[in-house]
Amino acid sequence: MIRKLFKKVFSRKTPVPDSVAQLRVIPFKKHGVRRDQIDKCALKITSTLHQAGYTAYVVGGASRDLLLGLNPKDYDVATNATPEQIRALFRRSRIIGRRFRLVHVMCGAAVIEVSTFRGPSTTQEEEKRSSKFIDQHGRLLRDNVFGNEEDDALRRDFTINALFYDPASEEIKDYLNGYDDIKEKRLRIIGDPNLRYREDPVRMLRAVRLAAKLELQIDPETAKPIGDLAPLLQNVPSSRLFDEMLKLLLSGHALSCVIDLRARGLHHGLLPMLDIILEQPLGERFITLALKSTDQRIRHNKPVSPGFLFAALLWHEVLSAWKTHQTKGEKPLPALYQAIDETLSIQHKQLAIPRRFDAVIQEIWAMQPRFEARVGRKPFRLLSHPRFRAAYDFMLLRCESGELDMELAQWWKKFQDADHNHREKMLVNPNTSKKRRRSRKRQTTNETSVLSKNTTQESH
Numbered sequence: 001m002i003r004k005l006f007k008k009v010f011s012r013k014t015p016v017p018d019s020v021a022q023l024r025v026i027p028f029k030k031h032g033v034r035r036d037q038i039d040k041c042a043l044k045i046t047s048t049l050h051q052a053g054y055t056a057y058v059v060g061g062a063s064r065d066l067l068l069g070l071n072p073k074d075y076d077v078a079t080n081a082t083p084e085q086i087r088a089l090f091r092r093s094r095i096i097g098r099r100f101r102l103v104h105v106m107c108g109a110a111v112i113e114v115s116t117f118r119g120p121s122t123t124q125e126e127e128k129r130s131s132k133f134i135d136q137h138g139r140l141l142r143d144n145v146f147g148n149e150e151d152d153a154l155r156r157d158f159t160i161n162a163l164f165y166d167p168a169s170e171e172i173k174d175y176l177n178g179y180d181d182i183k184e185k186r187l188r189i190i191g192d193p194n195l196r197y198r199e200d201p202v203r204m205l206r207a208v209r210l211a212a213k214l215e216l217q218i219d220p221e222t223a224k225p226i227g228d229l230a231p232l233l234q235n236v237p238s239s240r241l242f243d244e245m246l247k248l249l250l251s252g253h254a255l256s257c258v259i260d261l262r263a264r265g266l267h268h269g270l271l272p273m274l275d276i277i278l279e280q281p282l283g284e285r286f287i288t289l290a291l292k293s294t295d296q297r298i299r300h301n302k303p304v305s306p307g308f309l310f311a312a313l314l315w316h317e318v319l320s321a322w323k324t325h326q327t328k329g330e331k332p333l334p335a336l337y338q339a340i341d342e343t344l345s346i347q348h349k350q351l352a353i354p355r356r357f358d359a360v361i362q363e364i365w366a367m368q369p370r371f372e373a374r375v376g377r378k379p380f381r382l383l384s385h386p387r388f389r390a391a392y393d394f395m396l397l398r399c400e401s402g403e404l405d406m407e408l409a410q411w412w413k414k415f416q417d418a419d420h421n422h423r424e425k426m427l428v429n430p431n432t433s434k435k436r437r438r439s440r441k442r443q444t445t446n447e448t449s450v451l452s453k454n455t456t457q458e459s460h
């Protein structure tokens, strides 16, 4: 009897802490994701690996998105084969990565990332302490140790990203209760949030992006340390921050992400002036309109130019610097060029926007005053500029946000639609321009809000 009681007490399962993995296998009849929903290339890769005697799963965002009923953006495969073993199986493949070596397998135009299960080695704690592997804030500098399936689940960021879909059996292996979190629409970090954000502060940005994109609630424990640890983003290489910021802005949920970034104090190291811009009604309206229209374009599968986006996010900084230079007595154009240079150089120090975007951003900004010159050949020259479309869309945002008169947007819309003769007639005669501008202003004050409130950026 006593022995029975002892057995009962000591064999009772204690609640599993978040960081301890416990395998649950979710059968097809419960999760409902069919093999034929998986991308053909990913299927081919997992089955080739299986035939060669390795285990292989569809992991990360792809299995998560399929469970959420979404179309995965890209596919990742995880396996127990080493990079060399993977490489030997696929003719069109190459080993990449320094921090962690993995294999890119080319399949048609697509590239599938195939990685060997990763995990901490027994000596890793010791090595970490010797600070070869972490910086003084706890950020992981190297994590290139192979592990088993379970280790691989544990080193991932959020529980919903740690599900292993096996296309052969159509089963999902779930070590960290990610399946329940998906069903309950909860974003939960794996392990101790403090430690995991210190290891990689970019996880804080990923939390914001994934929560907005997938409409998940960030678990309170996962959200709690973010405010305090936000400054750690300063230690992340700026090229990585840029990549993550771009993902966030192109997620189709840029507006809610930016609002959430600001609410959690995460924006300081990314877009340092955002606070100031959003506090001014015009600035807030401008950024809101720009991000809303970007989100709409992405949801309709239309292309979006990152240059346009950054030009929009930074425009009100340019405007205020432009004003400052003019009040110091500089002429409008040199003052604008000065403001452009200053804004870009301040921004480069925070979040290195790659130089390849600078040209687009500068052109969009520098073309803005040209929309207001409607005399002689100037509008014709502007219309034939290769960057006209982007600059025009930008000018529409300025009008819609209340920075410029809507009459300007109306004029340019008409000018584009008109034939050559009609365009000539629309030009403002320099002699009568002042008179006409005054009378047009009177005429159009009541019409200004009528023109399409829904004007969006078209193809850039």
Ligand code: ATP
Pocket: 059, 060, 061, 062, 073, 074, 076, 155, 156, 157, 158, 161, 162, 200, 202, 203, 247
């Ligand atoms: P997306 O829809 O943007 O592709 P994703 O979750 O697939 O989302 P990826 O950057 O493709 O994002 O990463 C693939 C997987 O790698 C993630 O699902 C996660 O398991 C793991 N991962 C990515 N970034 C991190 C990180 N910073 N820390 C730990 N694990 C990560």
Ligand code: MG
Pocket: 060, 061, 062, 073, 074, 075, 076
């Ligand atoms: Mg992915």
